[in-house]
Amino acid sequence: MEGQGKAMMMEGVENSKGREKAAVGGACDLVLRLLALALTLAAAIVVGVDNHTKVVPIKILDGLPPVNVPVPAKWHYLSAFVYFLVANAIASTYGAFSLVLAIINKGKSRGLGSLITVLDALMVALLFSGNGAASAVGVLGYYGNSHVQWKKVCNVFDNFCHQFAASVLLSLLGSAAFLLLVLLPLLRLQRRN
């Protein structure tokens, strides 16, 4: 009788520890999801409002003084920047939906949990490809490339470039949060089995 009682007590303690761990895991998931949503939303907004105009002196005819022409720099001028903004907008919208779903679900439905993880992984792929595209074109803007005769533009549009770099950094942090959202449940499940 005494042995049976002890075994039941041990089982109870283990169950309570398991529930505690699940609650901590759930809270960690929600915080990460909120972070991912906030960072990708901030990245999308920072690049969306990145709109600078610089007055550039342009020589139209020899012998005449150069004419000051206002030249704008906008995110939608380059397809890589459009892709970057759309990727971050999709990720932040998904982040908001998945946050609500995760709060409602609380690990009850396995199917919904699996769907959220698959979509998290797709967000990782989408965001990292967007970051890669934006960074590659950003590097070209900063340094230019003599082999293909693409001149640097960030010496003129320095404010635009700095704001864009900040946006890429925010997006990278958001992508890292989504990466952790994919990895943490996996590591938890592998440890449990």
Next chain:
Amino acid sequence: MEGQGKAMMMEGVENSKGREKAAVGGACDLVLRLLALALTLAAAIVVGVDNHTKVVPIKILDGLPPVNVPVPAKWHYLSAFVYFLVANAIASTYGAFSLVLAIINKGKSRGLGSLITVLDALMVALLFSGNGAASAVGVLGYYGNSHVQWKKVCNVFDNFCHQFAASVLLSLLGSAAFLLLVLLPLLRLQRRN
């Protein structure tokens, strides 16, 4: 006695089903890993040997006929292409190592299994950022951009561009294989719990 025998038989059948499922999962993991290794290696090789030279008529002085100058196109002229090749080379090397480790481990060590999954996820991030960078610069090469006055170059180096596009496609398929390598064990574990 009869009831006990039936219960033991049911447990035996369930265990055997579980072992069968684990074996199928393990084989699926190995095939995907081999595919990921082969595709990223092929992508790295295709871009590494992508080296075309085109004879371009260049006018040096007015009044003189244009001089035919051989202009080479190489992958290491653009930092995005270097990043793309390095990402694919790292992923294929890791693919080979992880294939050997997965064969030796056969799901025995949980720690090693978790480490492989974390590294698989990092490969997804690395490869997708490389694909994004290469595609963004590739699009600029194909179409140019009038806003920043970057002229298209693929009208001259068409063979180089076609070979590069094939390499990006191979790398995308390899990245998808790594993405599945991250997702499949997760979905298996979530279904089991």
